[in-house]
Amino acid sequence: MAASVAMLASPAAAQEEPSAEDIIVITGSRIVRADLEASSPVISLSQQQFADVNASSVEKLLTQNPQFVAAINPTVNNGNPGVATVDLRGLGDNRTLILVNGKRQASYDSEGIVDVNAIPVALISRVDVLTGGASAVYGSDAVSGVVNFILNEDFTGLQADASTEITSRGDGAVHNLALTGGINLGERGNLVVSGGYTKRELVYQGSRSYANPARFSDDLSPGGSSTSNPTVIDNSFDDTENSYYQIDANNDFVPYYQPYNYAPPNYLVVPQERWNAMAMLKYELSDGIEFFTRGTYLSSKVNSQSAPTGTFGYTFDIFQDNPFLTPQQSNLLFNSPNSTINDDGSTTIGIRRRMVESGGRTTTYDNKVWQAVAGLRGDLGNLNWEVFGQYSKSKREIAYLNDITYARTAQALDVVMTPDGPACRDPSGGCVPLNLFTQDAIGPDALGFILTGGQQVDKTNQWVVGGSISGDVGNLTMPWAEAPVAFALGVEYRREEARTDVDDAYASGDLIGYGQGFNLAPYHFDTKEIFGELRIPVVTDRPGFYALNLEAGYRYSDYSTVGGVHAYKAGADWAPVQGVRFRGLYQRAVRAPNIYELTAPPVSIIENLDTDPCAGSNPVGNATLTQLCLDTGAPSVGNIPGPVSGQINAFAGGNLDLKAEKSDTYTIGVVINPPSVPRLSLSVDYFDITINNAIDQLGGSPQNVVDGCYLVTQDINSAYCQAINRNTLTGSLSGNIEFGVDQAFANSAFLQTKGIDVSAGYSHDIGSGGVSFLFNGTYLDSYKKKGDPIAPTTQCAGKFGFACNLAPMPKWKHVAALTYSLGDVSLMGRWRYIGKVSQDSGTNILVSSIKAHNYFDATLSLHIADAYDFRFGVQNIFDKDPPIVGSEAGSTTHNAANTFPTVYDALGTTFFVSASAKF
Template sequence: MKQFIKSALLTNGAAASAIAIATMGLFTSFQAVAQDTVQSDAAEGETATIIVTGSRIARPDLTSNSPISIISADTIKLSGATSVEDVLRDIPQAVPGIGGQTNNGNEGAATIDLRNLEEKRTLVLIDGKRFVPYNNDGIVDVNMIPAALIKRVDVVTGGASAVYGSDAVAGVVNFILDDEFKGFKADAQYGITSRGDARTFDASLTYGTSFNEGRGHIVVNGGYTTTAALSQGRRSFSEFALGQADLQPSGSLTDTPGNISDSFPTICSQADIDDGNCFAQFRPNGDLGPVVGSFNFNPYNLFQAPQERYQAHALLKYEFSDSARFFGRVSYVDTQVKTILAPSGTFFFPFTVNLDNPFLSDQARTILSPLDTDNDGNVDIAFGRRTTELGTRDSIYRNKALQFVGGLRGDITDSLNYEVFAQYGQVKRRQQYLNDIDFAKTQQGLLVRNVGGVPTCIDPSNGCVPVNLFGAGNLTPEAGQFIRLDLEAVDKTTQFVAGASLAGDMFTLPTASSAAGFAVGAEYRREKTVSRPDANLVAGNSPGFGSQSPIDAKYTVKELFAEIRVPLLEDMPFAQALTFEGGLRYSKYSSDVTNLVTGGTFANSFTNWTFKAGGEWEPTQGLRVRGLYQRAVRAPNLAELGEPRTSSTGDLESDPCAGSNPVGNAALTQLCLDTGVPAGRIGTVNGPIAGQINNYIGGNPVLTPEKSDTFSIGLVLAPRQLPGFTASIDYFDIKVKNAITQFSEQVIIDACYEQEQDPNGFFCQLISRNPLNGSLSGGTETGVDASTLNAASLKRTGIDIAAAYQFKIGEDARLQFGINATRAIKSVDQPAAIFPSYDCVGLVGKTCLRPQPKWQFVQNTQLDYGPVSLLLRWRYIGKLTKDDIVLNGADPADFVVPVIGARSYFDLSGTVRVAERFQLRGGINNLFDKKPPVVGNDYGGTIENSGNTFPATYDPLGRSFFIGASVTF
């Protein structure tokens, strides 16, 4: 028995620790409250010691001081999930992060966002070890994790840096792989919607065997997954871009005919001129007239990004002796994800056009002539013309990830064990951006004169072809090919981690029968990223894709940690158990950043302490109270440290200098002039176009770690009077201080014009207006600087509730019920100390971008009858109200949908064992074909909102079916 317990303890290792699922393994995301004993291959009556995620100390029970949600392998199969993203998206402890349903902003990855604290504050592990991030943000693409090898997923919410180090602010997601699989298994699954689209296919082969008389064991797995694209034009509710104020078809003013933004008294009404909403549109003959319609970009965009993924993994264990057991893993993943956006365009970048251009009509020359203020025969125009002739803007992301993990575990004495390990991982990432336009060549091709009756470029270099963007249908294939621009960026991110730990028993108090446990250790980690975009991306020569900056940054961290668990009282009146646990970690960081543009270098270093303290009290059998306080940190990632200032696009609801806002307000008028509005343009400045403006993003090499404090207290019930029933309720409170943030563009604008009111103030200095018309849209010289800095404070509080009950109904049947729910109480953000804080629980809109309802739960009902299992899953998303948080934003009356009602989705699935080695499964997700709420395309941010809804939160695909089969030998 003693030897078996040692073996079980070292199977996944102290660092890999995870709660095993006993009799409730088919429930999705229930809290870890089970008290059942896990049976093993040992002699009857012998049991294995179970280890808990969130601690490096071996535990002889199934309890945890941290609330833990568990997803089993059987649940993953029953849900029809073909990727890890599908598994985690619905758990109530998370809000949907970036993934396959995200169109604009999807970087070809799937992420996890626990507690709505952003993906970078969730730590992702495989068997207790870090997985290599896919980019310089330090975020893991969870679709690189082999779903076919997952034994279970443990989700620990709240700070866990004392145990696992940096990034575990919102929590930890630990994927436990099946390293003991034996035999051969072939699995395949196919999925399709009721409308015959959004197809998915997944296949995998797994082989596991022992060797050398059972001393060694190896598991190898290979998999292939493909997902078909689904455009928003395939669904009636998203066929047209709808306005938020009236749900009527709207769209972008960067349209195919070409629009000019300025003051044209012969075209626009005085009211439009006063409001800064004056645009003139080209006709096919080169004339200018009023704008007719707008560009409907929705049909081009996606609800499901196409993906192709190849995976290969190998797990190896070998027991040399009790004192030396080798463990290792090799993972290789090759993914390609394609996102599609509407065709590119000039997006109101500033262009110069000569008035004697033969493509302009006499009428257009007359209208544009007043803009030639210096009488040189040229005019500068803010021009928006969609280049549909070039096709859609396609982004192709190719990620190749490779990771090696290896180490030794063993016993030093009967009560002392060790682990040493090292791991190396890298992700090579190729990003291709297709079918944009070359800003410089477009400008060159717009300067045209008649030479012998033939339109000819004034500057004939580069094989210039005259470009006629003045009216639909006027861009020739030759001119289109001349201005077409494809771009590329190549990144490489590497990670090396090494560590050693010692764990075991210490003393036993006279008031307890169990020994105190401890774990101590040291870790070293080095992360490095090199990003090399091509010259056009660096220069910002691409209006449709913006720009990227080259990065060369690295940091190292050296850490010491210790953890202790002391049973204080056991088997006493009102104290079946009273236990204390604590932990401490010291970290020293060093970073180096090289600016690949200027060649300059910068080094920084900092230290921090993290800790935890808490305990559990079991006054009587079946009732347990647990509580924990944890200090966690997140060190700045490589992008936050090393990314140079880069031109991009951001969101803005309103601009105080736009339209008639400053007219009659002398102070505001002067401030607008002092911050870049040209003289004479007061009252005619254009506001944000489709809710977007230019911005700048970038890193900051002097950033310091952000700190968080997590407090949780809970109650766990497992009454003997009701066998098969367990329940838990936990309150959590997470506060993040000194948070690394990028101020939203609206926050910066508000701070300048409402609070500082000083053109030399910090926030006003972050604003660069278009020199032509004073707007915040234009070329790379225009925008709001939203680079990173330590400034924000975040607070999340709520209650997690979980319950499970199972019982037999007859000799061969069993019925199980389970629920996992979260009641969010507060989700408070404060961008900086000078700003008021705001609470986004139950709200969504221009300030609260990611929907977070007050209530969210997943409820499962499962019937097992002989070889058949049926599962009915109920996914509930509580109602959301349009936020009334006014950061100089729109009045709530501007939104025609003030309340998004609660949504319930039902999924029905089942498995049947046809023969001893053959199993079929199938299911219907979104059984009743529930459509997502339609709120308009401008409701919320441009990443979370797409297709007039929130496709990551709600189901945009509709009813879908899947069927799969497994064969084992």
């Protein structure tokens, strides 16, 4: 079940004065009052809903809701930082603020993004999802919205939970255990302690027919990487149309014939082992004063694995006296028409040899998070107050394994003949000769000499202290209203600190497969904030005005990095009659740059590119384009290799001159709860979120940078052309780490998304049983992005591909659930719908559109003796395969295994069994 009627407000009728236990703090406001209803759309997901889909990690249920776009989840292998994140509206997981009981959750690194693995599912009471800017209420980062995890602070007894799931192919097992205990401390308090363990088994891409072999996107033929085995070299020797030569069975160089199928060793699902623990205490010190505290610990280990490393077109100097060269090979390298001989007699060639003997490149992530929160809260008459402090700390240890060193590979390739046989010209360090000019396997000694790895440690710290007071403004009541004016005032101080340490091997830039890591010196910023809210009941129970309320909010934040910024909101809700309420809200939200965006040194990464205007024969005959290709570093045109498997080198780096980005959110909607049909709820809300100075890398994507240089500005002095540094040997955008596209952060991007959310819920008694229906859908009218003011605007609604560089974004998504209950037995059926998408303006592949996908799930629940719950579930009942689009169809985060596994079901039918026992 993927939606909840809790987002649909109850009628604003006058009611009896509630007890303190009846008051629920509404996400979207700091005002604590029982009759408060949100003017912002708020979706609420219950703990039951997590159980019904066996969501051992919170992102599993959240990202199936249509308001979310796929972010980092277990099917992200290439670029998985060992975490799980959520992304509201597709505006970025760094623009979605994560709260636990209304308090900020710790980030996992210098980018300020939260790993939601740290939130224990067993303790969730509900999850409130506030869509739209909310900085006036919660501060920076709440640009696309807020996800507030409300934990059960009143749990009593002992509860054990266990579940296991497995696919119909017998793989992808997930095992989960949790134990929760709570006791009342007399009549004044409660103590809750919970611990959990989760283990997820890996799945290889090679285990799914749609994923293996890797396929070219232009024709879906079996494909892969030009870094292959046998060895491939870049053609810089003759004017033929051959971009590469490859070694054949006779050890001769022939035109390139066999790419490397990298699918089998790649992970489709990354394995994880996770431990978490949490303790919560609240205790009434005296009448009106309560102490509360919460402690959290997470230990999570995740591995990702890519295909074996290789030389990836890095250039090496080869001498003619190398005894491993055959006469045919020597003749091609040294006697071809375009052969270039260096002053020392060598020739420089780009080599693409896959080190299949080394096994996959494995990256291990060991994440640990600690958080402690403590404070006092209470009431003074009609006023509620709170003061609190919290400290969060995270540490992420990363090991980059099974790579090769460029320096030692170059040393081992420079071979001479000695009386004892082939030997390294420079024998230092125990050099072992390396023969890449044969189909023979690399020996263990030669492999051992060039193998290497790297280490990185990320540390973050966060301190937050604050206080607030809310309640009624005395007896101030509008003439036609019954409830008084309500307010909230507060202050907060926050300090964020981060650092990154890498070992010498990773810092050297000598790791061919992993590139180069950089130390990030300890850096911090602090923020001082003051905020306030006002809610004014204007009219109550008058003809045409069953209720009319106004609200406003303001926050001033003083950042040590970007100075003072303002966030504010204004809105209203109007119920002309009981059961019908119209609501509207405008919000100005801000997001200050995070530490990574400010201070990150230029780091070499792998990015995606569909089309290179300089590749192949494209520039020939076009004088302007030819000159630009030459001016950006190409030695010649006519046979420049295109992107390898849709990927090129890129550089990401920080910018201390960044400013806070600002967004404007408009929402307007209607909520219907007719008194004559008390179990029916319906809401329709329109949203419009615009960010005009969004922080993004130059152009938004390498494709936009390349197009901006060669097709739009056509000016070598433009920012786009200056950001391109071509391989001086082949003219490509890959090879050594100094070649590629530079994309430093800037306040240059534009983002805008518009659409309509629809939600409905209804329940009805049938004999001794009952039926209930829930529906949650989103129509995405528009999603526009520009990476730079002079870049073209890209429309991403209903699209996928390189220009958008996002997960596929269908125009319509919904989740519907129908449940029938009879006594202690219930059966739930769920329908997940993902609408069709087509390729965007930067993509031209064979599969130009993806049809709508429907997934059906079912869960049977048994409740026995008020103490035991059993669930049996099937997800993707009809074993629907994901669409096959090939390996060059968009974002490297989302496009893998020839499909988009973050969006479409990558595993097929999955079965689960879960049990809960409470004593």
